[in-house]
Amino acid sequence: MIILGVDPSLRSTGYGVIEAAGNQMRGVAFGEIKSKPGVLPSRCLLRIHDQLRSVIAHTKPEVVVVERVIYVQSTRVAIIMGHARGAAMLAAAGAGLPIYEYAPRKVKAVVTGLGAAGKLQVGRMVRALLGLSEVPPTDAADALALAICHAQTQRGIVLEPPTRV
Numbered sequence: 001m002i003i004l005g006v007d008p009s010l011r012s013t014g015y016g017v018i019e020a021a022g023n024q025m026r027g028v029a030f031g032e033i034k035s036k037p038g039v040l041p042s043r044c045l046l047r048i049h050d051q052l053r054s055v056i057a058h059t060k061p062e063v064v065v066v067e068r069v070i071y072v073q074s075t076r077v078a079i080i081m082g083h084a085r086g087a088a089m090l091a092a093a094g095a096g097l098p099i100y101e102y103a104p105r106k107v108k109a110v111v112t113g114l115g116a117a118g119k120l121q122v123g124r125m126v127r128a129l130l131g132l133s134e135v136p137p138t139d140a141a142d143a144l145a146l147a148i149c150h151a152q153t154q155r156g157i158v159l160e161p162p163t164r165v
Contacts, residue, residue, distance in 0.1 A: 002028065004061035004092070005146030006052065007139050008084040011035050013048050014139025017059045018130065020151035027130040029059055030140040041080065045087040052091035064092035065146045068101040102149050107142075110149040 001021070007014035016030040033051045035044040056064075066088055069081065092099050105115035112125045123141035127134065129148055136144060 001063070001151065002059060002061045003063055003065060003147040003150050004052075004056065004059065004097075005065045005143040005148075005150070006088045006092075007067050007142035007146065008048070008081065008088045009139065010041060010044050010048075010080050010084045011037065012139045013052075013084060013088065014137070014141070014143035015052060015055055016126075016136070016140055016144030016147050017055065017061060018144060018147040018151060020147075025130055025148060025151055027132055027144065029055065030136050030144055032137050032139045041083065045083055048084055048087040049091050052088055053094065056091060056095045056097070061097065063100060063150065064088075064097050065100045065102060065150045066092075067107070067142070067146060068103045070104055100150055102146060102153075107145050107149040110152050111145045 002017060002019050005016045011034065013033040015033065017028040018025050019028050033048050035047055066085055069078070069085065089099055108117040108122060109115040111129070112121050114121070119138050119141070122145050123135040123138065126132070126136060126141045126144045126148065130144065135141065
């Protein structure tokens with residue numbers, strides 16, 4: 001199974017693609033979709049959508065996994081995160097892919113054994129689990145962790161069933 005994980009953020013959306021077969025997993029592709037602070041939010045969202053469509057076209061995932069919206073103290077931050085998440089989900093839905101979501105604590109618990117693990121610990125475990133030569137950038141590591149979580153549990157909440165044309 002080829003799984004695309006997405007850690008949505010307006011300025012740095014992480015993505016990670018893994019191939020999983022039984023207990024074996026390997027990294028296929030990962031990276032971050034970056035936008036500079038001065039870029040209009042609408043342009044950032046378009047970039048997220050377009051870049052993820054390109055990743056989907058090149059890696060041909062069977063499912064997409066996004067991080068569940070978490071509690072944030074600022075309504076403004078929650079709305080911006082929701083927009084980035086929507087751009088990512090639109091790219092997946094446009095490709096007819098099923099979309100799953102997992103809570104951050106669930107992902108950390110599955111990948112590291114500790115739901116309150118830090119970013120460095122998640123990155124190191126992702127590197128070890130996928131046999132990567134180096135720890136991926138933070139947002140890409142989080143996206144790969146989402147994909148790993150799905151590969152190991154496959155019990156996320158289905159947000160969008162696949163559509164067949």
